[in-house]
Amino acid sequence: MLSVGVDLGGHTISAALIEREGEAVRMVSRSDRETPESRKLDKVVHVIAGMIGEVSQGRQISFVGIGIPGFLDKTRSKITRFTNFSGLENVCFAEHLSSALNRIGMSPSIAMENDANCSAIGEAFCGTAKECRDFVVLTLGTGIGSGIFVNSRLLIGAHGMAGESGHMTIGKGNISCGCGSKGHLETMASADYIERSARRQGLPPDFRLLWDMRDDKRADALISGALDALAGGIASLVVVLDPEKIILSGGMSKARGLAEEITVRTLDRLPVPLREHLKIEVSVLGADAALYGAASINMLER
Ligand SMILES: [Zn+2]
Known part of the structure; x- marks a missing residue:
């Protein structure tokens, strides 16, 4: 199974194509770019969609997960407090990204989670907390x-x-x-x-x-x-x-x-x-x- 993980930071955005085969998980490719200076919704979405396209290298991916350095609502559909990206608060970020990905011929399911929670999930599945x-x-x-x-x-x-x-x-x-x-x-x-x-x-x-x-x-x-x-x-x-x-x-x-x-x-x-x-x-x-x-x-x- 192929999926893409995105880490949205104040200075850098990272994206990686992750391949999972049973218990084995590996990073196939990754990309790091500077976060757009304006930090506006359309710019951030455009950069992330481009990075997902880049790391996927034309392969079909089923899922994109995004780590967000802010507070999320319980359903994980909106960012409720995002100090460094005020324009991204209270919008359905995943829907905007989904539309941008559709335009480049990709239609994965998309989910958001707090970035530190993403670190914990990573440690649980393949890191220091595996057991x-x-x-x-x-x-x-x-x-x-x-x-x-x-x-x-x-x-x-x-x-x-x-x-x-x-x-x-x-x-x-x-x-x-x-x-x-x-x-x-x-x-x-x-x-x-x-x-x-x-x-x-x-x-x-x-x-x-x-x-x-x-x-x-x-x-x-x-x-x-x-x-x-x-x-x-x-x-x-x-x-x-x-x-x-x-x-x-x-x-x-x-x-x-x-x-x-x-x-x-x-x-x-x-x-x-x-x-x-x-x-x-x-x-x-x-x-x-x-x-x-x-x-x-x-x-x-x-
Ligand atoms: Zn505080």
Whole structure:
């Protein structure tokens, strides 16, 4: 079976043709393009349709799944909150894409899912969570997202918005968050937050550089504060969900030793009986998990 996964990002759009034969899943081809500067509906749809045509290479595909970095309604037909693409909010995005694909002779079924949920689906089908029934994927990048599986099912919630762990309230932080509230984990531990704080202090605004200069007291204080906030968030997820694993993904997860350091900080915050079960791992699929996951949305048990 052939399907295409699309990852719609603020800076880059990625698309990949995924082939599935029984248990075996492989990426056949992929394409990455800059997100249109205007971020208008017709432009974004045009680019995505072109990329789907490009990666499909004239082969007939049955399904296209799209990972969206925003809040979706419960039926997954509309994007209800999409900070970086305001023109795409509350429109039936899949219908627009379907029309564009029809014009180039393609008629796959189309579905949308939150991008961090797509990462979790990818990890479940062919990544670090392949044998897991209960796990959490945390995507640590410009923002913080998460996808949660409970009993082998993606957690959606009553209104379709479960798993937004980046918007958990942590400590007494009062920094405004892109979601319209404040004091959220994302405003204390995301790469964006760390880099903006670094710039204000005259340090290099680059998470990886800061990670490598921990002998500088200011850099260490910045990183340590973010890791403490993250550990607090993970400890809260663990006591509520009791997962088999927490999987770290996204750009920050590539920092050497990150999982080990967060594990130490999280252990301190957990009730004793849960400590021996804490397992924090870095994704083996990395950013590709979202593409594999998007291409597999139609395989989910709902
Ligand atoms: Zn928030």
